[in-house]
Amino acid sequence: MKAILPTLAVTEWRLSYEGISPGLAFALFVAASLATVFAYWKFTGSAPRWRKVLMAFFRIAAVLVLAALLAKPVLNLTVHDPVRQPLLVLVDGSESMKFEDRRESGEDLERAEIATGSRQSGVPRNRILEGITASPKLDLWPRLSEQSDLVFHQFGRNVSRVAAPEGEVKREEAAKIFSGLKYEESATAIGEAVRQVLQEPRPQPAGGVLLVTDGANNGGSSPIEAAQIAKEQGVPLFIYGVGVTSPRDVQVREVIAQKLAFVEEKLEVRGKIASRSMEEKTVTASLIANGGIVEGKEITIGGDREQVVSFFSEAEANRIKHARQAGA
Numbered sequence: 001m002k003a004i005l006p007t008l009a010v011t012e013w014r015l016s017y018e019g020i021s022p023g024l025a026f027a028l029f030v031a032a033s034l035a036t037v038f039a040y041w042k043f044t045g046s047a048p049r050w051r052k053v054l055m056a057f058f059r060i061a062a063v064l065v066l067a068a069l070l071a072k073p074v075l076n077l078t079v080h081d082p083v084r085q086p087l088l089v090l091v092d093g094s095e096s097m098k099f100e101d102r103r104e105s106g107e108d109l110e111r112a113e114i115a116t117g118s119r120q121s122g123v124p125r126n127r128i129l130e131g132i133t134a135s136p137k138l139d140l141w142p143r144l145s146e147q148s149d150l151v152f153h154q155f156g157r158n159v160s161r162v163a164a165p166e167g168e169v170k171r172e173e174a175a176k177i178f179s180g181l182k183y184e185e186s187a188t189a190i191g192e193a194v195r196q197v198l199q200e201p202r203p204q205p206a207g208g209v210l211l212v213t214d215g216a217n218n219g220g221s222s223p224i225e226a227a228q229i230a231k232e233q234g235v236p237l238f239i240y241g242v243g244v245t246s247p248r249d250v251q252v253r254e255v256i257a258q259k260l261a262f263v264e265e266k267l268e269v270r271g272k273i274a275s276r277s278m279e280e281k282t283v284t285a286s287l288i289a290n291g292g293i294v295e296g297k298e299i300t301i302g303g304d305r306e307q308v309v310s311f312f313s314e315a316e317a318n319r320i321k322h323a324r325q326a327g328a
Contacts, residue, residue, distance in 0.1 A: 010080040010292035019072030029067040033060045055095040085207030087148035088197045091181060092242070094188040095157045097126045099214075101244045108244045114138070125214055125242045126183055141174035148207050152177060155193035156185020157219055188213070189220025194237070198229055210238045249273045250283075250301055257313075269311045275301040287311035 019025075040056045100122040103109050109119040115131030116123055132138060144150060145168040152162035162181070165173055190213060197209065209230060217223055230237050255273040269287055280302025286293045295311045 012078045012080070014076045014078075014284040016074050016076060017071050017078075018074055022071055022073075025067040025071040029063055030069070032063040032067075035064065036060055036232065059250050078272075082148070082279055083204065084149050085204050086151045086202060087144060088206050088209045089150055089152045090159070090193050090197060090209060090211045091129075091154045091178075092188060092190075093154040093160070093181065093183055094185045094214070094216065095183055096131075096188070096214050096216050097242065098124050099243075100124050103244055107246055126181070129212065129242055132179050133178045134171065136171065139171060141169050142171055144210075145169040149204075153193070153197055154181055155189065157187040157189055159193045159196045187219040188216050190217040191223040191226040192220030194223065194226035195221060195229055198226070198233060198235060205233075206235050208236045208238055210240065212240045212242060214243045238283065253306070267313045269313055271309050271311075272306060273299065273301065273309060274306040276304050285309050287313060289313050 036056055036059045040052045040059075101108070103121045103123070104113055109121070112123050112128060113119045114119075114135060114137070115128045133141060141150065149166070150164060150169055152164045153159050154162050162177060164177055169177075179184070194209060194211065198206065212226075227237060249276050252271055253274050255269065256271070257267055259270040271285070271287075273285060280300060282298055282300050284296050285299050286296040294313045297309055297311070299307065299309055301307075
């Protein structure tokens with residue numbers, strides 16, 4: 001993030017010409033100077049030598065000034081003075097930021113140690129964020145505020161501005177800001193939040209967007225569209241993911257069944273079950289209809305895979321409510 005803002009002023013200069021070319025002006029100067037020397041040497045008669053030299057010198061100086069005026073030299077001086085641009089900080093305010101992740105890999109435990117001082121496994125995500133903010137080793141926010149004006153926001157379904165001191169932010173002030181954040185939003189609209197802060201009117205263009213999130217996007221416009229807007233405006237995105245590298249998860253992604261059927265007709269119900277970062281093991285996937293288990297099947301989950309499981313249920317009059325569950 002050091003590239004957000006130059007730290008020192010830079011001065012550049014460039015010489016250009018708005019008249020005749022410098023080469024032509026120099027050629028005229030040389031020709032006129034030689035003619036002057038020849039004329040004073042041949043046609044000044046018995047004048048003293050020192051007077052000839054002095055008169056020739058002044059005449060050559062006049063020719064030099066004339067050649068310079070014909071070339072019209074222009075000195076362009078450019079001073080690049082650093083301007084503090086705002087760094088827009090977006091902090092995820094969803095309830096998922098309070099989840100306690102199972103940290104098992106060395107990388108995840110090391111991150112927890114940096115934030116909390118110990119290699120703990122079940123630390124909530126917001127506590128990790130607060131620990132990083134208060135860490136004297138990282139000194140994150142004071143270092144960023146040296147180069148940019150930090151503008152804090154918290155987002156869920158909508159974006160709200162977070163009160164923060166102007167200018168450089170001390171570590172204690174940053175810790176107070178993050179300890180006062182509430183994580184109560186039921187939806188996370190990452191793309192919408194980025195789009196809104198980019199479209200806010202401000203005296204200086206944004207120097208960048210720092211997005212702090214656990215990555216769960218479930219509302220609003222697409223984050224990819226917001227990233228495209230940032231690219232078009234020339235605003236870099238810096239993303240800090242709060243959570244674990246590869247969370248263990250098993251999920252029923254989709255349940256498919258026909259909406260209408262004849263009474264006592266066998267209905268096929270298909271479900272997609274996805275697993276991620278799980279150890280390979282056998283579990284039972286059950287089809288539940290109207291509160292009772294219709295059928296159960298043993299399936300193998302593990303690694304990163306997705307599989308389709310089929311069940312058959314007998315249709316009854318009125319309406320059947322289907323549900324799926326996977327259990328050990």
